Amino acid sequence: MVVLYDDIIFLIFDHIFDIKDRLQLLRVCRHWYGLLLPKVYESIRVEGNQAYGLVCSIQKNPEIGRSIRDLTLRWCYGHEANHKYSVEMFKDTLQQASPSIEHCTNWEKDLLNGEPDAWLALLTPSLEAVRSLELEYKGWSDYFFPMLARAAARQKPFDSKPCFQHLEWVRARNEHNKTTYYASEFLPLFHFPAMQVFSASSLCEEPYPNPLNISKPALGTSGITELDFGDCNSRNGMADYITSCANLEVFNYQHQNQAVWGEAYCNFHPLAFYPALYTQRHSLRVLRLNNNGEIYGLDRFVDDQDTEYSGFGSLAEFSQLRELRMLLRTLLQFGSNDQPAVSLLDVLPSSLEHLQLAGYCVEDFDVVLGNLQGMLAQRTERFPNLRRLEIQPVILERLASASFIGKDWSPYDIPKSVKQAFAPIKLACDELGIAFGFTKDGYNEIYDIGIALP
Structure with a gap:
């Protein structure tokens, strides 16, 4: 042989x-x-109905659980017909991890019924070496997220097991657009010492009491350096997440008005983000604040306090900021008189390399032109690092040419009148060695149009 x-x-x-x-x-x-x-078992994906087999295998051979580094969990509901589920091996874990006898009874019942969330929760005591965790879930979690909270608090059965202590990266996404989830469910992640990146979609900062009674992480204690929120709904500017970070470097937030499973709506509140982001002025390098999210509110189900558009604050003290993508009217703090309260010279830091002005409308041209001219005139003294300027118009033109069929980018172009209007800015940028162009609004992505201005 x-x-x-x-x-x-x-x-x-x-x-x-x-x-x-x-x-x-x-x-x-x-x-x-x-x-x-x-x-x-280093990198595995587990469908909800596969959790039982994996949990039982780990119970028989703990080395399997210790081998898992990169884990994807998907809450697909349903189980094999006539399948018999046994819970005898897990009695001790159920009793240790249940806050009450009633909870333990309900958990055991759901395990016997093959509920994916119930079985996925039993995976958590085995995840001693996991580094990345991707969650594809739907609905409310009665067991998995409470176990995550217990692991963060080092409560039984995690008092003697170093679970999630090596976790660095977490991504959570929903399975369909109409689902939203409580932001407080993920607060335990900010207690884990190795966490660096948290990415999530369809979270809402609910106006209700904390459903799991999860303790907020202390200010400046988390090692997370990147927060990425897509299609989320925030009333409080994700403050609990941001202020817990010691040195946040990247913050991306894109807003959707829908909140609480489509039963309520909440407009974008840019001012709510500023106090929390200000605590990261010493480290923040990239800020993308709703440059591709929903800008305007809905006509129905909007609280009275949500109907007034809010401004923002100065970024001049953000000494490490390199990239800024923000709504024009947010950055310039347009007030009720529909006029800017500040200029770009007032609010931008000298460290800036890339500026994108999103949500540009034709009626704002004079404001934008004056601000960009003033900014470029002082480029050498005030913005020596500036390398790229972008304008993201609200209104685009659809291209009807058949040559675009099958292309991997949307067939849209910038209106010719907008290109011509910004020709002086492009010429000034060319002389200064600054790349100037337009960007297309996309679903959390930026598309370079690549236009040669006249």
């Missing part, structure tokens, strides 16, 4: 991608089993 060196076995493994085929490699011999087990 030919003996394969371990390096050859690893090369074979790296060319096999299907999880079922990888699992078959564990059956070859004991040597292959011990060698490949950590690699087979």
